[in-house]
Structure formats: C-alpha cells, structure tokens
Amino acid sequence: MVSKLKGIFLISLAAVLVLTACGGGASNQNQGGQAKFTGSIKIDGSSTVYPITEAAAEEFMKLYPDVDITVGVSGTGGGFKRFTAGEIDIANASRPIKDSEEMKAKENGIEYVEFPVAYDGIxxxxxxxxxxxxxxxxxxxxxxxxxxxxxxxxxxxxxxxxxxxxxxxxxxxxxxxxxxxxxxxxxxxxxxxxxxxxxxxxxxxxxxxxxxxxxxxxxxxxxxxxxxxxxxxxxxxxxxxxxxxxxxxxxxxxxxxLSRPLFIYVNKKSLERPEIKEFVKFYMENAPELVKDIGYVPMAESVYQENLNKIK
Missing domain, CATH: 3.40.190.10 (Periplasmic binding protein-like II)
Structure with missing residues (x-):
C-alpha cells in the first residue's frame, strides 16, 4: 500500500524541501540549507488510519532520516488509552475521542489538538x-x-x-x-x-x-x-x-x-517539539494525495487549511 506513494511524491517532496528550507522550524540546518530535525515520534491507534499515517511517516523520514517514527496498530481504544496516559505523541482514531477518554486526559494533564484527515466507508x-x-x-x-x-x-x-x-x-x-x-x-x-x-x-x-x-x-x-x-x-x-x-x-x-470521518489527535506538549510540529505540518500539506492514494476520501481543502492554522 505504501509502495504506491513513491512515484507520486517525487515532485511534491522536492517542493517540500524548498518550502522547509525557507521557513524551517529548527535552528540546526544541513549544508544544503534544509532544516535538520532529530528525535523520535510515537504513534499508535486505529488500524484504519494506520496506512495514511504510516505513508506520511515513511515519506517524512526520507526527508529527515534522523527522525525515528514508530506507528502501532492497537486499535482506536488502545491508542487513546496510551495517548491519554501520555505514552505516545499522536493517536490515530477512526472515531472522535469519548468523554471518558477526554476526562482521563485531563486527569493526566494531557491537552491535545484534533485533526480530521479523511473520510472512510466501513x-x-x-x-x-x-x-x-x-x-x-x-x-x-x-x-x-x-x-x-x-x-x-x-x-x-x-x-x-x-x-x-x-x-x-x-x-x-x-x-x-x-x-x-x-x-x-x-x-x-x-x-x-x-x-x-x-x-x-x-x-x-x-x-x-x-x-x-x-x-x-x-x-x-x-x-x-x-x-x-x-x-x-x-x-x-x-x-x-x-x-x-x-x-x-x-x-x-x-x-x-457506514460513512465516517477519520482523525489524528496530537498531544499539545509534543506539538511544541520542532520535529513533531514539522511532521504534522507535512502530514496536512500532503494529506489530499496520501489519502487518495491509500484509497480513502480526502477532506475539503478548507479542512486541511484549518488544520495547518491549528498548528500555528
């Protein structure tokens, strides 16, 4: 599934390289002027959202090989359990967060941002x-x-x-x-x-x-x-x-x-880290192509733009 993305991203990745070099979010840069990011990003949750996030992670790591991204598939409930306990940075979710999960997040001092990423039909x-x-x-x-x-x-x-x-x-x-x-x-x-x-x-x-x-x-x-x-x-x-x-x-x-929206949830504290902010930005900028190629239905462009505004 992810292998299909390689041809599609040849041009778009080059454009991202130029954009990132102009407005990079990290202080360190490599010799070519591109912002350099390091660190690790932990993601878990929905197996439905997994192919989109995994594709975004693979393409991002090609750009920034010093960033290690792991994507698990413990299910939406399993992902939220880890997310609200502060164990992971991003939760893949094929449903909105529940009141009980939101309460658990508050108890553990976890604030988050919700990003709709695609439509699915079970x-x-x-x-x-x-x-x-x-x-x-x-x-x-x-x-x-x-x-x-x-x-x-x-x-x-x-x-x-x-x-x-x-x-x-x-x-x-x-x-x-x-x-x-x-x-x-x-x-x-x-x-x-x-x-x-x-x-x-x-x-x-x-x-x-x-x-x-x-x-x-x-x-x-x-x-x-x-x-x-x-x-x-x-x-x-x-x-x-x-x-x-x-x-x-x-x-x-x-x-x-059986049609429904799909989401990722990002820990606000994690979003302050340059590599995670850049990854989520990359995710939203490339989501229309990613989502379409994986086989889901992209959101309206205005939704992705609103997601980018949330990052800022």
Missing amino acids: TVVVNKDNDWVDSLTVEELRKIWSPDSKVTKWSDIRPGWPDEKINLYGPGTDSGTFEYFTEAIVGEAKKSRSDYTASEDDNVLVQGIINDKFALGYFGFAYYLENSDKLKAVAIDNGSGPVEPTIETIKDGTYKP
Whole structure:
C-alpha cells in the first residue's frame, strides 16, 4: 500500500524541501540549507488510519532520516488509552475521542489538538467466490451481528441462500471501526455477537475472508480497495435501495450509515517539539494525495487549511 506513494511524491517532496528550507522550524540546518530535525515520534491507534499515517511517516523520514517514527496498530481504544496516559505523541482514531477518554486526559494533564484527515466507508465484504450475495439491508446486518443473533447459516438470512455455516470476521473490541459499526448497525456501541474471528489488524481479517468461501466481515474501505481483486464488497440498503461503497458514495454521503470521518489527535506538549510540529505540518500539506492514494476520501481543502492554522 505504501509502495504506491513513491512515484507520486517525487515532485511534491522536492517542493517540500524548498518550502522547509525557507521557513524551517529548527535552528540546526544541513549544508544544503534544509532544516535538520532529530528525535523520535510515537504513534499508535486505529488500524484504519494506520496506512495514511504510516505513508506520511515513511515519506517524512526520507526527508529527515534522523527522525525515528514508530506507528502501532492497537486499535482506536488502545491508542487513546496510551495517548491519554501520555505514552505516545499522536493517536490515530477512526472515531472522535469519548468523554471518558477526554476526562482521563485531563486527569493526566494531557491537552491535545484534533485533526480530521479523511473520510472512510466501513465496507462489508464476502469471498470472491460468493455468488449469492450482492447486497444486504441494514436490518439483515443487524440480524447477523446482534448479541442475541440466531443466524448460524447463510440460509438463516434469506431463503435460497446456501445451507452452509456463515463464518464471521470483524474488528476487535478496542477498534473504533467495531464501535462505529455496532452503533450504526446494531443500535448501540460495542453491542455485538462475540462468536466471530476478531482482530485489531485488518490484514488478518482480509486474509481470513480471502481464504473462506462462506465468510462475511467488515473493515475500512482502503483495505477492501487494496484487495478488491480477491474480495467482493456488499452493497448496503438503508431503505433507499442498495448502495455500493465507492469514493463517490462515501464523499457524497449516500453510502449510509457506514460513512465516517477519520482523525489524528496530537498531544499539545509534543506539538511544541520542532520535529513533531514539522511532521504534522507535512502530514496536512500532503494529506489530499496520501489519502487518495491509500484509497480513502480526502477532506475539503478548507479542512486541511484549518488544520495547518491549528498548528500555528
């Protein structure tokens, strides 16, 4: 996924080098006049936001090899747990921070800045060899995923579908995707049947469904897009007819109710460090291309400009 970025950034990175040299945020400079940054940046959280942040980190470290950036994937909840304890500088999040997490941050003296970075459409997928499912209604999804679900076979969803066990795959309970999906589909956040293959790593879910003809699961749109030759996306009917997840339907909001914004949260104290300030600036300046190339939907330009204003 990240390898696709190399060609796209050849010109943009050269432009960044010039801009940084003109207005660099660090006192040390190398022989070419480019600002020199050192240090480490710790990031953790959402596996959905991970590909965007990881791509930004890789490209930034090419410019500034003395900066070490680590990006974890403990899920949105796991990321916020570390973020509000002051263990990391940046949290990737596929949902807004909760009141309880905000309270924990205050208790620990953590102030932060929220940066919206992209739109995503949680994608329901089946195996490529599945030739009976093209769409599901929200009510059918609720029937499948509710805590008291009686669905064990495909034929329990619609008569005529295979009398075969349905094998479910989905994010773990620390995932923001899990939380958003359960609230949108089941009606209450974190309420779900538990007899499914769960992982905070979306790549694990992808591989599980690729290798299982009778599987059904859900995860971020970019992971489907990256594997669209091996998976089939299911159109969702929210009462106005089936709508497939695409860049266009996510952007215009017709892919309901599974479209959502994605965020990064940055510790204000960390943002005072030159290397982190420069990284977040780099992230926002390049977010439209990064987001598009990864497979998500960019925010409006005004949102990224507002993000840059927040950094200042």
